[in-house]
Amino acid sequence: MFLERFIQYIKFEKRYSPHTVTAYRADLEQFMAFLTAGTPADHPSEITHHDIRNWIVSLMDDKLAARSVNRKVATLRKYFRFLLQEGVIEINPAAKVNTPKIPKTLPVVVEDVKLTQMLDSDDIFTIDFKGTRDKLVIELLFGTGMRLAELLGIKEADINAHEQTIKVLGKRNKERIIPVNKELSLLLKEYITLKKNENFDNKSLRLIVTDKGADAYPKLIYLIVQKYLSYISTQSKKSPHVLRHTFATTLLNNGADLNSIKELLGHANLSATQIYTHNSVERLKSIYKLAHPKA
Missing domain, CATH: 1.10.150 (DNA polymerase; domain 1)
Known part of the structure; x- marks a missing residue:
């Protein structure tokens, strides 16, 4: 009860x-x-x-x-x-319970250069509906940093081609507007055209759909990401969230400020975004060790 x-x-x-x-x-x-x-x-x-x-x-x-x-x-x-x-209890028994310490781990990322080269390659993605959809999935996750649930929730009506933005529904049902680059905007247009030409019996309002036109589901996105990340990475973790981490880390490495990254990721507070600074520090350390004679 x-x-x-x-x-x-x-x-x-x-x-x-x-x-x-x-x-x-x-x-x-x-x-x-x-x-x-x-x-x-x-x-x-x-x-x-x-x-x-x-x-x-x-x-x-x-x-x-x-x-x-x-x-x-x-x-x-x-x-x-x-x-x-609600007045059901007078003391919260969970208030003072100690929880186990979580070991600090850095976000897993893939090399953005290799990822970009793969996306720009003419030999990886087929030019039919399925290949274009797969490429769009990777481009959206890496190009916007959106979450898996946000990707699955996008409707065609959420895309503003003129403004080159996408509206997504994040955690706690908070909407945010994400900018997309011109290349991704053109890919979206190409994909939507191919999707219409498929004449699926199931007229889904969702942007990303299966080979038969039904709403895409988490396992499908995982399989797509794992398939294409296998071309450029041998690491065991190949998930949509790895592309989100890669998006944030790439922005930070190229001079974006934390507050802007926070807004793009849809984080509620800055502390969640600060984890990406550790990756940048580790990168600087590796560069220092390779380049400095006293390292």
């Missing part, structure tokens, strides 16, 4: 995305199942910080990554904060 009230709250009042709502529900149901396996609580007020700590230990024993554990604990904190506001 309380869980469903919380789900309705984040879905309709907070307007979280369907993906986020699903993740919150899964986390809470997993925690409730853990409690039921032990000594079940009849009421949320009976849940203690010891229960949450035991759950964390259980998750760590199952080799769950620290980042994933912290996300689940964040879900609990938000849930119990909601119950506190």
